[in-house]
Amino acid sequence: MTSSPNCRCPVCGGKADDATPATEAGAIPALGDVAVCAYCRAVLVYDGEPLRLRLPMGSERAELYGDEGIARARRMILQSAPSRAKYRVAS
């Protein structure tokens, strides 16, 4: 895990204070990076200054929810902590 901007998921309100980089060990979330909420599995995008999490917009949403790597991350979260996934996100 690595430190993450202290922000909350806009879907469930879960606090995103840690992140597990999926592509580069030790990477710190940056503008435009994609995150999957560990609580509700929502696909989110880091945006703004200071960084905050927002929902993907327009075609970005379909692109991200169709990404196999993101789908794999969402499945891993569900398998590792199914009780945390009490919120369902349409995909």
Ligand SMILES: [Zn+2]
């Ligand atoms: Zn969430």
